[in-house]
Amino acid sequence: MSEYPVFLTFRVSFKYLWHYPFCLFCMYLYVIISYYESINQCKKELPEYFNFASDVLDEWARLEKDGRKPANPAFWWVNDEGQEVKWSFEELGSLSRKAANVLSGACGLQRGDRVIAVLPRVPEWWLLNVACMRAGIVLIPGTSQLTAKDISYRLQASKAKCIITSDTLAPAVESVLPGSQFLKSKLIVGQGSRDGWLNLKELLEVASADHQCVKTRSQDPMLIYFTSGTTGFPKMVEQSHSSYGIGFAISGRYWMNLTPSDIMWNTSDTGWVKAAWSSVFAPWICGSCVFVHHMPQFKSETLSRYPITTFCTAPTAFRMLVQHDVSRYKFPSLKHCVTGGEALNPEVLAKWKIQTGLDIHEGYGQTETVTICANMKGMKIKPGSLGRAVPPYDVQIVDEQGAVVPAGEEGTIGVRVQPTRPFCMFSQYLDNPEKTAASVRGDFYLTGDRGTMDEEGYVWFVGRADDIINSAGYRIGPFEVESALVQHPAVSDVAVVSSPDPVRGEVVKAFIVLAPAFVSHDPEKLIHELQQHVKKVTAPYKYPRKVEFVQELPKTATGKIQRKVLKNKEWARERQQ
Template identity: 85%
Template sequence: MRTFMISQIPQCLQILRSPSRLFHGCNRLLTSQIISYYDSVNRCEKELPKYFNFASDVLDEWLQLEKDGRRPVNPAFWWVNDEGEEVKWSFEELGFLSRKTANILSEACGLQRGDRVLAVLPRVPEWWLLSIACIRAGIVFIPGTSQLTAKDILYRLQASKAKCMITNDTLAPVVESILPDCQFLKTKLIVAKGNRDGWLNLKELFAVTSADHKCVKTRNDDPMLIYFTSGSTGSPKMVVQSHSSYGIGFATSSRHWMNLTPSDIMWNTSDTGWVKAAWSSVFAPWISGSCVFVHNMPQFKPTVIAETLSRYPITVFCTAPTAYRMLVQHDVSSYKFMTVKHCLSGGEPLNPEVMEKWKIQTGLDIYEGYGQTETVTICANMKGMKIKPGSLGKAVPPYDVRIIDDHGAVLPEGEEGNIAIQVKPSRPFCMFSEYLDNPEKTAACMTGNFYVTGDRGIMDEEGYVWFVGRADDIINSAGYRIGPFEVESALIQHPAVSESAVVSSPDPIRGEVVKAFVVLAPAFASHDPEKLTHDLQQHVKKVTAPYKYPRKVEFVQSLPKTATGKIQRKVLRNKEWGKA
């Protein structure tokens, strides 16, 4: 059993048990009423509260119900790794630990309400404490994947003007290499066992910091999270989510798509740097009082996934379609998933044949959902609905989902168009506030009365939405959104590359992968293609995040262009997908 941050709990828990409670909120709610209340807000049956804070108005409500014996005996958080270490927290312990962490951010790090923090950490328990602590203190949390390079981190620190950087001893040297260019950064906090010059140490601060913290009173539209999302042109955009958008917005999908209750243990395999971790490892399970299960896997291994589902009492499992494809290829029919009752998928389209094989091998259906960094769950195959394999399901309240043409007119059933959400005359509260510092991009995603997702689809006569493809050049490889511009920018830095174009290419495992069409510089025209391909792939891995590297490279004499000289990625993409 891991003891960091756990051994100090018992002697201090009496602080929480005193009559003077350290949290505010609405009148105490019964277990069934918490999720029902916020589900009603999503369905526009109850008004959106003017003030809302997920830590005080949801987590601390579950804390009180737990103390009163009105919540099933179930951890709030359960973390394991391959070395046999394990961490379990109740809601009471989560509250105690996150208050301490909030004080560390406010006192030791000198952060104030509205300040921004960039956190790049793997699946370690501290990530969950830091995310909740930021909510308690009104600090804006900016997650990032551990695969980010120095260039990626520098861009994020400069663009966000983050005042604090939080990472581990693996990435600390990378951060130090870019410090001269980070004029806004004031504090560096490290999650590590030992000290490092110039860094505050979370573990050491935790031992000397009080848990007496009063949660700030946040308005429903105050910023809570910023996620960087890739675009087809230019650098990643900053998506701002408010306290209510994610804090309340997942109530309906938690209850009706994920089918969660306080008795459930949910395992979502997403990396902490991706928005799906916020969806399914924080807000959706905890608004339902469920247990968040985490396996700190450095990389995906079908055997580890199958063994974990067999060994632990997980009831709800969520992973990407790529993972399901790998699992059914591995054949999990010999494993016994005794407690798993509900399986979920999202992030990329799920092939009907994978659903069928999973059903044959496990006896379980997969309920697919669809959404974006800018939204909560847009469509889903909700519990009790007929599953139409290959469909994204139906619209999830409060969204009114339509298929529209390029001018904003609603198209009839069965006709392909843009998947869109109606935002006028009334904009759903559970949508992003803006692309920070980018009003042009914020305005560009609106057409008429609709927010346009950038995805193409069809709606059938029963209201089911069917994904057709991206309307832009974004590549969705195994759930990773990759902007071609970022890969092209990395390639052009190599002396062998005169110019390049990056598009998606079909792949049986990942759905699609990055393919680069490269025009070589004259001096490299006679180089060995196989060796040069390897060199370019390694170069991209070093210059930008490794998951963005081109798994396919084709050397060409020229690239298709418009009369004005703009590269026509669509021509190359159509060729790859047999549409030319």
């Protein structure tokens, strides 16, 4: 039996497709047209009203009930204690309606109110995502590693009226409550009870499953993410119902290669925007199963034990996997791998291909966008490249004035926003009109990332604008030096930053975690060997003039190296001297 309705065998425009359930439009993309044809057909018109819960999830539930969707669950959660949760789209719908009634009832929240959710990878996080959409409540996700100071800042800046967290983090929230004048309710996720807190599990048991989804406009706010900049406190990035709710249709199908038959495992922490990308919107737009393994440490055995077809994790995690040689494992169901969040080293790409027979399809985007560039399924992969622009984006490399630079010339990666701003861009930096205005130069939104574009339109990442090392007039991106170093067998992990120098202004410094077999080697000889290695692999002027061996590198909860931490420490030493 076909997975898709027969009537979707003709060509229609975006405008006409909105008369049908949105998930059927995604199926139309899958069945009827190729990647480039789909873009030529789109008229880039949005519906006036759109809500992901009712227009996508509920439609998958209907198709599921009619037997027109593969039997995979919508959501599949496991942990290391042997617990397991599976929800069909219909069950997700029923439970999320109950949760929406909890938010609107016991928590006293109204449409447009903001809620902070600081939770680990527990099923309730996904449930609350959908519940907020149904109730028109703006969700603000946060990582479980937030400190009391972080929570306090977010409560004040967002004016959130409710916070949802675990019993582990509840004490940190309580320690900052005296200064949280906007907070009206506190919801705890877990088995225990706590004075002054509502318990989600208890409320769900008595909540009604009868809930009418709020009719949200496409451009109404849906999500707010706090994202760090080069200076000042984290900014609030506001995303609308259409930007993420519709914006991942193309990349979900053509970058992540998802269909209703797929089971996708994305390892991202719930506080990181990649969780929204690859654990909510992209897979559920395509009717795929979202797989979650709640575990203290990443385990590659998960790919062997469960029928995962699509795998997404950070480049750092792929690097760790190939170092342990995953060729000794069998991944019988795995057929597609994607990565993002930081640049992927060509060496890692090559080793993964050798060990598994699979490519890693790198994608690139920001909290402010959906996927900007990607190595789509079927494209030629150029190792080290971010791939080509993902429609509807027009991606160019621009100079400081916003003018497009020639192929091969370095500049800032920019997205064209004039004369038409892509619908899948962020709405604004909330309460920061100056920053919102400053993000645009000429006709382009500036990502703040440096790159180049070759004559075939492939984009090559150089580094964050603030990470670029300017040594005696030479501009050096840390990624290229890191890529050279990881090719040496002595290097297990590495981060490259600028270090102050009285002659050159700044020089390249490498912080290196050694492979176990090289820990006892003579450090001076090893440093010289590594420097010579970099000179041979890349331009000689890019070699690290300073090298420091360390036990570990500072990383975020999602495994991204925090170069800024190392850079700040390095320059702080200079100020202290």
